[in-house]
Amino acid sequence: xxxxxxxxxxxxxxxxxxxxxxxxxxxxxxxxxxxxxxxxxxxxxxxxxxxxxxxxxxxxxxxxxxxxxxxxxxxxxxxxxxxxxxxxxxxxxxxxxxxxxxxxxxxxxxxxxxxxxxxxxxxxxxxxxxxxxxxxxxxxxxxxxxxxxxxxxxxxxxxxxxxxxxxxxxxxxxxxxxxxxxxxxxxxxxxxxxxxxxxxxxxxxxxxxxxxxxxxxxxxxxxxxxxxxxxxxxxxxxxxxxxxxxxxxxxxxxxxxxxxxxxxxxxxxxxxxxxxxxxxxxxxxxxxxxxxxxxxxxxxxxxxxxxxxxxxxxxxxxxxxxxxxxxxxxxxxxxxxxxxxxxx
Numbered sequence: 491x492x493x494x495x496x497x498x499x500x501x502x503x504x505x506x507x508x509x510x511x512x513x514x515x516x517x518x519x520x521x522x523x524x525x526x527x528x529x530x531x532x533x534x535x536x537x538x539x540x541x542x543x544x545x546x547x548x549x550x551x552x553x554x555x556x557x558x559x560x561x562x563x564x565x566x567x568x569x570x571x572x573x574x575x576x577x578x579x580x581x582x583x584x585x586x587x588x589x590x591x592x593x594x595x596x597x598x599x600x601x602x603x604x605x606x607x608x609x610x611x612x613x614x615x616x617x618x619x620x621x622x623x624x625x626x627x628x629x630x631x632x633x634x635x636x637x638x639x640x641x642x643x644x645x646x647x648x649x650x651x652x653x654x655x656x657x658x659x660x661x662x663x664x665x666x667x668x669x670x671x672x673x674x675x676x677x678x679x680x681x682x683x684x685x686x687x688x689x690x691x692x693x694x695x696x697x698x699x700x701x702x703x704x705x706x707x708x709x710x711x712x713x714x715x716x717x718x719x720x721x722x723x724x725x726x727x728x729x730x731x732x733x734x735x736x737x738x739x740x741x742x743x744x745x746x747x748x749x750x751x752x753x754x755x756x757x758x759x760x761x762x763x764x765x766x767x768x769x770x771x772x773x774x775x776x777x778x779x780x781x782x783x784x785x786x787x788x789x790x791x792x793x794x795x796x797x798x799x800x801x802x803x804x805x806x807x808x809x810x811x812x813x814x815x816x817x818x819x820x821x822x823x824x825x826x827x828x829x830x831x832x833x834x
Contacts, residue, residue: 498776500769501769502773502820502821502824503765503772503828504769506825509817510821513818513822516713516716516814517709517713517716520712520716520720521716523719523720524715529678530715530718530725531722531723531724531725532627532725532726533725533726534583534616534617534623534726535618535623535626535726535727536624536626536627536630536725536726536727537618537623538585538621538622538623538624539583539584539617539618540583540594540616541581541582541583541614541615541616542595542614542615543580543581543613543614544579544580544598544602544610544611544612545610546608546611547608548578549578550578550580552569552571552580554605555569555582555602555605556605557605558601558603558604558606559601559605561604562597562601564584566584566585567584568584573798579613582598594615594617595612595615598610598612599612628671628677630730631677632668632677632681633730633734634711634733634734635684638688638704638707639663639664640660641700641704641707641737642656642688642692642697642700642703643656643657643660645699645700645704645745645748646697646700648745649699649700650697650698650699652697655695655697656697656700659691659697663684663687663691667680685708688704689701689704689705693830699827701830702823702827702830703741703744703748703823705823706744706815706818706822706823707741709814709822710736710737710814710815711733711736714732714733714810714811717810718803718807723803724803726803728801728803728804729804729807731804732804732808732811733811735808735811736807736811736812736815739786739811739812740815740816740818743779743783743815743816744818744819744823746775746778746819747771747779747823748823748827753771754767754770754771755767761832764831764832765832768827779816779819779820783812783813783816786812787809787813790809790812791809793808794809
């Protein structure tokens with residue numbers, strides 16, 4: 491299906507400064523938000539504690555719910571509405587429920603009944619210990635990092651036939667990160683340092699397509715996390731699943747563009763002609779890129795609006811990722827490969 495005319499010639503690379511400005515604005519806004527909030531707003535999965543979802547048959551005052559919980563000794567509990575206001579559902583989060591673990595559900599029902607004179611229907615109860623939450627955070631970061639390095643091997647092998655050097659480099663970095671993590675080194679700091687070293691090595695070893703893809707994927711993940719921080723949304727295990735899915739989707743779109751670039755520049759050594767050939771490659775794949783993104787977004791929008799509150803944040807993360815991933819394939823990955831091809 492030819493969605494866009496074959497002779498279209500949009501000067502994407504001529505507008506890369508606009509793309510850079512948009513990326514920097516989103517990255518800086520997300521970074522400031524993460525600094526202010528001292529990291530993402532971790533959900534129960536990562537922060538540990540207890541989450542209880544309750545439903546009432548009529549509207550209740552949040553203050554009355556808190557008063558009932560205070561009488562139980564849960565003074566740190568937070569209460570917020572869940573779903574639509576007409577649903578009369580609330581989420582209760584607390585990190586201090588140790589004394590009530592054996593009969594938590596019945597104790598909360600009794601406490602809320604005293605505070606509101608209504609008996610709530612407990613829809614779900616989730617409990618995660620602090621040590622488990624910390625382990626999950628480390629494993630989530632490692633999953634993202636390892637996935638990026640395995641992608642490096644694939645990209646370098648497919649586009650540059652550098653399977654061995656990419657595998658040795660990625661394997662060494664994975665091993666170093668694994669052993670350093672055993673010595674209780676801060677995992678966020680360790681992953682950030684490892685990614686910086688990875689990018690420096692890829693540039694030195696001239697893994698041009700790999701570095702373009704990896705920078706674009708880091709860009710996509712960081713902006714998605716930053717937007718979640720700006721919106722103060724929970725960062726939980728389903729969001730990690732969404733981030734890994736975003737990495738796969740964005741990579742697929744990037745590979746389509748890279749494949750056409752490789753075909754168009756084959757046998758060309760004229761660096762002055764490179765920008766035109768790269769731009770041509772983007773335009774030739776534009777129809778496929780837009781159709782893929784639009785059809786994916788239709789499904790994600792249906793999930794976002796009709797899938798219910800449980801899947802709401804997952805769908806939002808995917809929507810952000812698809813939009814940013816399509817953007818980065820054109821305005822991040824491609825300009826980086828062009829810079830690597832024409833350097834020197």
